[in-house]
Amino acid sequence: MPPELNLRITPRTVQQETVDKLRLAILSGLFQPGSRLIESQLCAQLGISRPSLREALRSLEAERLIEIVPNRGPSIPALSWEVATAIYEVRELLEVEAAGRCASRISPAQLRELERSLSAFEEAASSKDSIAQVMTAADFYSIILANCGNPILEEVHRGLVARISFFRGRSMSLEGRAQSSLAEMREIFESIAAGDEKAARKASKQHVLRAKAAAKISMDSDI
Amino acid sequence: MPPELNLRITPRTVQQETVDKLRLAILSGLFQPGSRLIESQLCAQLGISRPSLREALRSLEAERLIEIVPNRGPSIPALSWEVATAIYEVRELLEVEAAGRCASRISPAQLRELERSLSAFEEAASSKDSIAQVMTAADFYSIILANCGNPILEEVHRGLVARISFFRGRSMSLEGRAQSSLAEMREIFESIAAGDEKAARKASKQHVLRAKAAAKISMDSDI
DNA sequence: GTCAACAGGATTGTCTGACATTCTTTCAAT
DNA sequence: ATTGAAAGAATGTCAGACAATCCTGTTGAC
Numbered sequence A, B: 001m002p003p004e005l006n007l008r009i010t011p012r013t014v015q016q017e018t019v020d021k022l023r024l025a026i027l028s029g030l031f032q033p034g035s036r037l038i039e040s041q042l043c044a045q046l047g048i049s050r051p052s053l054r055e056a057l058r059s060l061e062a063e064r065l066i067e068i069v070p071n072r073g074p075s076i077p078a079l080s081w082e083v084a085t086a087i088y089e090v091r092e093l094l095e096v097e098a099a100g101r102c103a104s105r106i107s108p109a110q111l112r113e114l115e116r117s118l119s120a121f122e123e124a125a126s127s128k129d130s131i132a133q134v135m136t137a138a139d140f141y142s143i144i145l146a147n148c149g150n151p152i153l154e155e156v157h158r159g160l161v162a163r164i165s166f167f168r169g170r171s172m173s174l175e176g177r178a179q180s181s182l183a184e185m186r187e188i189f190e191s192i193a194a195g196d197e198k199a200a201r202k203a204s205k206q207h208v209l210r211a212k213a214a215a216k217i218s219m220d221s222d223i
Numbered sequence C: 001g002t003c004a005a006c007a008g009g010a011t012t013g014t015c016t017g018a019c020a021t022t023c024t025t026t027c028a029a030t
Numbered sequence D: 001a002t003t004g005a006a007a008g009a010a011t012g013t014c015a016g017a018c019a020a021t022c023c024t025g026t027t028g029a030c
Helices: A014-027 A039-046 A050-062 A081-103 A108-126 A130-146 A151-163 A165-172 A177-193 A197-221 B014-027 B039-046 B050-062 B081-103 B108-126 B130-146 B151-163 B165-172 B177-193 B197-221
Strands: A067-069 A073-075 B067-069 B073-075
Touching: A014 A039, A014 A050, A039 A050, A050 A067, A050 A073, A050 B050, A081 A130, A081 A151, A081 A177, A081 A197, A081 B081, A081 B151, A108 A130, A108 A177, A130 A151, A130 A165, A130 A177, A151 A165, A151 B081, A151 B151, A165 A177, A165 A197, A177 A197, B014 B039, B014 B050, B039 B050, B050 B067, B050 B073, B081 B130, B081 B151, B081 B177, B081 B197, B108 B130, B108 B177, B130 B151, B130 B165, B130 B177, B151 B165, B165 B177, B165 B197, B177 B197
Parallel strands: none
Antiparallel strands: A067 A073, B067 B073
16 A cells, blocks of 8 residues: 555656746746856756756746747846736736626636635735735636636736736735725626626726726836 | 837747747647647657647647646547637637728728738639638738737637637638638628728628638538 | 557656856956 | 057867666566
């Protein structure tokens, strides 16, 4: 009898572990935007070889989480407000569509799940833990996206949101943003629960626009 | 001397060349869906080392152009009709938005460029060269996407369209599809030229829906 | 004949080490 | 202070190696 019952069918490779670790590090803001990543340092810190690391870096590059300039190596891209705006606009497009579809097709079980994640965010919103706020909020969206009936919508959305994680952590720290965010999310939830597609779209749109505005404020506030 | 002017020529690395070559090979249907790619074979054919190849493969994996299963290696994913439908739906979302924006912001110079690409497609449509048809049609869209004012919209769209290139080549071969496609594209062009945002959206939506229908037919026709 | 265990080859995952090329920084010379 | 050259650091790329895993065809048992 194996002491560790590992039912995982796909074995986790070094490359996958590395991508996950680095992605998490990037998303949680461990690296300064614009800073360079030195291969030899990362190899030592992660305890892996250069070829494995470089494979992982190529994956992250394709996700647009890092940039790799020939002969200069990988670095954390500095997100301009223009690009951030563009991302928010596409995010709006996708999220509105997802919320609308979700309203007319989510299952009761998943709806309960959505309610639970809203409660989790509510709790986080009362605290000052902005990391918990971002994570629980992300759960909320991901349930909506997972239930919109279009896996591609979900996939693209995840990729985009990852790239603006930088702003999300900061804007959540804004005075009152977490609470107003909670109100907006509750409205989205209520609309979905009521099966009101139109209302879900409207609430969702409102939410993204407010999030964008909050991100802009947090960006302008301190440079 | 304007500091914006970037004279830096980015040297092309082996990895970039490899990604481009493989992407082109995949998009032009050189590999059968579901077929496996053997690293040693590709290395020999491309004349590169395994580490370089593996980096390129990771990039393509992140683009979803290939799949890499641990211990089984890379393969060409077989696109299910479900996923294809999902992609067409998101493509519709993006393309409609892009066409609408394009209508109210494209420059005269770019509009002429768009007209030129439409003519190029017209010529290709008369021929039986389905590859030329797909390429010129792709040019047409890419001009629209490049002028919608949102680089992310463009980026995401490019990634999605690449994944359904399989269908596009086949559906263009369908009896009369190229000609009806031409008519639809001309309508899109006319709407944009007239600066009629609403009409551009409508025409664009129609076009994607018809393309999806054609893809479905070409898929059902022979399996 | 069908099915299961098995051996062997093929293929991938990963590492080490190496070297040329290309930045980047330092330091000296004008 | 500006320029230029040399030293140092980091990347791009390769070759070779080996264990772990997958695939295939054969053998053996029922």
